[in-house]
Amino acid sequence: xxxxxxxxxxxxxxxxADERAxxxxxxLLCDSFPAVSEVFYERxxxxxxxxxxxxxxxxxxxxxxxxxxxxxxxxxxxxxDQAYVERRARIGRVHVQIALPQHYMVSAMNVVRVELRERIxxxxxERSPEGRAARDALERICDLDLALMLHTYREDLxxxxxxxxxxxxxxxLVGSIGHELRNxxxxxxxxxxxxxxxxxxxxxxxxxxxxxxxxxxxxxxIITQLLNLIRDRPLxxxxxxxxxxxxxxxxxxxEGPVSFTRPPPLEVTGDAIQLRQVVVNLAQNAxxxxxxxxxxxxxxxxxxxxxxxxxxxxGPGIDPxxxxxxxxxxxxxxxxxxxxxxxxxxxxxxxxGGKVAATRGPLGGARFTVTLPLEEEA
Amino acid sequence: xxxxxxxxxxxxEFAENVAEILTDAGAEVSVAAEGRSALAQLRATRFDGxxxxxxxxxxxxxxxxxxxxxxxxGVPVVLLSAWAQDAQVDExxxxxxxxxxxxxxxxxxxxxLMTHARRDATVVLVDDDRALVExxxxxxxxxxxTVCSATTVQELDALAVQPLAAxxxxxxxxxxxxxxxxxxxxxxxxxxxxxxTARPDFEGExxxxxxxxxxxTAKLLARxxxxxxxxxxx
Numbered sequence: 001x002x003x004x005x006x007x008x009x010x011x012x013x014x015x016x017a018d019e020r021a022x023x024x025x026x027x028l029l030c031d032s033f034p035a036v037s038e039v040f041y042e043r044x045x046x047x048x049x050x051x052x053x054x055x056x057x058x059x060x061x062x063x064x065x066x067x068x069x070x071x072x073x074x075x076x077x078x079x080x081d082q083a084y085v086e087r088r089a090r091i092g093r094v095h096v097q098i099a100l101p102q103h104y105m106v107s108a109m110n111v112v113r114v115e116l117r118e119r120i121x122x123x124x125x126e127r128s129p130e131g132r133a134a135r136d137a138l139e140r141i142c143d144l145d146l147a148l149m150l151h152t153y154r155e156d157l158x159x160x161x162x163x164x165x166x167x168x169x170x171x172x173l174v175g176s177i178g179h180e181l182r183n184x185x186x187x188x189x190x191x192x193x194x195x196x197x198x199x200x201x202x203x204x205x206x207x208x209x210x211x212x213x214x215x216x217x218x219x220x221x222i223i224t225q226l227l228n229l230i231r232d233r234p235l236x237x238x239x240x241x242x243x244x245x246x247x248x249x250x251x252x253x254x255e256g257p258v259s260f261t262r263p264p265p266l267e268v269t270g271d272a273i274q275l276r277q278v279v280v281n282l283a284q285n286a287x288x289x290x291x292x293x294x295x296x297x298x299x300x301x302x303x304x305x306x307x308x309x310x311x312x313x314x315g316p317g318i319d320p321x322x323x324x325x326x327x328x329x330x331x332x333x334x335x336x337x338x339x340x341x342x343x344x345x346x347x348x349x350x351x352x353g354g355k356v357a358a359t360r361g362p363l364g365g366a367r368f369t370v371t372l373p374l375e376e377e378a
Numbered sequence: 379x380x381x382x383x384x385x386x387x388x389x390x391e392f393a394e395n396v397a398e399i400l401t402d403a404g405a406e407v408s409v410a411a412e413g414r415s416a417l418a419q420l421r422a423t424r425f426d427g428x429x430x431x432x433x434x435x436x437x438x439x440x441x442x443x444x445x446x447x448x449x450x451x452g453v454p455v456v457l458l459s460a461w462a463q464d465a466q467v468d469e470x471x472x473x474x475x476x477x478x479x480x481x482x483x484x485x486x487x488x489x490x491l492m493t494h495a496r497r498d499a500t501v502v503l504v505d506d507d508r509a510l511v512e513x514x515x516x517x518x519x520x521x522x523x524t525v526c527s528a529t530t531v532q533e534l535d536a537l538a539v540q541p542l543a544a545x546x547x548x549x550x551x552x553x554x555x556x557x558x559x560x561x562x563x564x565x566x567x568x569x570x571x572x573x574x575t576a577r578p579d580f581e582g583e584x585x586x587x588x589x590x591x592x593x594x595t596a597k598l599l600a601r602x603x604x605x606x607x608x609x610x611x612x
Contacts, residue, residue, distance in 0.1 A: 178460060180460075182480070182481040183389045186392050186458075187391045187392045187395060189482045190392060190485050193399055193485040197402065235508060327527070370412060
């Protein structure tokens with residue numbers, strides 16, 4: 001991505017002179033950034049589609065305006081480095097996520113460009129050499145930013161299309177592979193049963209028979225998980241006491257110390273077995289990434305309308321390369337992982353009317369937050 | 379007396395393995411690789427239990443079950459499948475199963491089921507409460523009973539065998555109270571009726587045993603075992 005940025009810089013002729021010009025402009029313009037931001041959102045929100053997409057997200061427009069001011073500060077002060085490129089790329093990605101069409105980025109950039117151009121004209125004489133340099137620098141950096149956003153937009157869109165194709169064939173594939181694998185597993189399992197019934201005192205024989213048995217169970221579990229993922233098992237709804245469910249689920253995760261302060265009983269309506277699986281999967285991931293020396297903290301809180309479960313670990317945090325696809329099937333960074341745990345988590349949580357999100361956590365690693373509605377019956 | 383079993387699977391290695399294990403347990407076991415030859419063997423031999431795969435070329439496990447109920451209505455059948463979502467499983471449940479098991483999920487359980495399987499011990503189970511049906515099916519299976527389960531009155535028409543007893547919820551959706559009981563009486567007069575109900579005031583007819591929800595499953599099983607004992611002695 002940075003290589004692309006450097007190539008684009010050469011292409012539009014963005015150089016040190018432009019960087020100097022932008023930096024010189026910053027103190028003259030920065031007081032007017034909030035006003036530019038106001039104009040920008042006033043214009044953008046006139047479009048019904050854009051308004052719907054922007055206000056659907058969690059962020060309020062007030063927050064978005066602040067982000068735009070920050071964006072303008074960066075535009076003029078740089079540094080125009082790798083981190084800069086990544087921040088710009090994220091804007092394109094967000095557009096794909098909130099399903100805002102590509103051309104909005106072009107017209108939105110134009111609004112900013114025109115506004116800034118007019119404000120520059122107010123502080124510098126446009127016909128002076130400094131004025132021309134300032135104007136050129138603005139055009140170039142706006143071109144560069146737009147190119148970066150459009151590039152990531154296209155890249156992400158292509159990826160998400162490829163993904164949805166992958167998912168539809170995934171379902172069929174999983175169904176038949178699951179079937180076909182259970183047959184040989186059934187043979188292995190029954191053969192093993194016969195062998196275990198034959199008297200043997202050879203320690204190594206016994207050890208390896210035991211090992212085969214464990215691996216058959218493991219393989220069988222993976223198949224079950226895969227099949228569960230593609231089938232719509234109806235939720236077996238009932239009253240579930242979450243505090244106890246979480247405590248039991250955590251206790252069943254063998255690795256590492258997980259700390260959980262048990263809150264007072266908290267009742268939700270849901271499928272106890274599937275909800276338990278959610279907690280187990282999150283806790284297993286957390287203990288894995290925290291490692292034997294690390295820490296995992298699980299916390300369950302509630303408001304009158306929802307229950308919130310957070311799982312924090314002190315691990316390395318979420319790999320940026322899979323951040324956007326974290327909850328999709330077959331995506332994993334765990335050695336030996338199949339990439340089904342989080343996909344199942346999201347599926348179960350969403351079917352309970354809840355949400356799951358991954359962010360950076362207070363222990364330095366990842367934080368997974370699950371929220372479940374409490375007033376199901378109302 | 380030596381028990382005789384039939385194992386049906388196109389995966390012949392699996393069939394042979396199961397046969398070997400049951401033989402080790404003291405039984406006489408035949409193997410069939412597909413439905414037709416299984417049916418031929420069923421015509422010639424009276425088995426104490428059948429294990430069949432669901433997915434087979436030609437005749438599926440569910441189709442085999444439908445055909446074999448015409449030849450031997452009272453034989454206990456365990457259906458194996460790689461995956462519980464097979465659309466045909468529900469049909470098979472209506473036709474009567476000792477159990478439905480996932481392949482590769484536990485040989486000890488399969489052996490246990492086969493060893494305790496009772497012939498001519500079909501219990502009709504009519505209830506729309508899925509969780510209760512699952513729990514009762516499991517309890518009945520491990521006590522050796524074959525379960526025909528239906529969630530509606532119409533599904534009872536699949537019933538191909540004189541049941542040992544009927545275990546019926548007085549209220550099932552889409553029908554008047556007691557409609558399921560009446561239908562069973564019509565199809566198989568004289569079937570002992572065990573009525574389960576969530577209505578605490580329900581008393582039932584003199585010829586009915588009433589079990590109020592939540593009821594003691596052990597007591598229910600004891601009642602069925604007594605009926606099975608009587609049928610065996612007769």
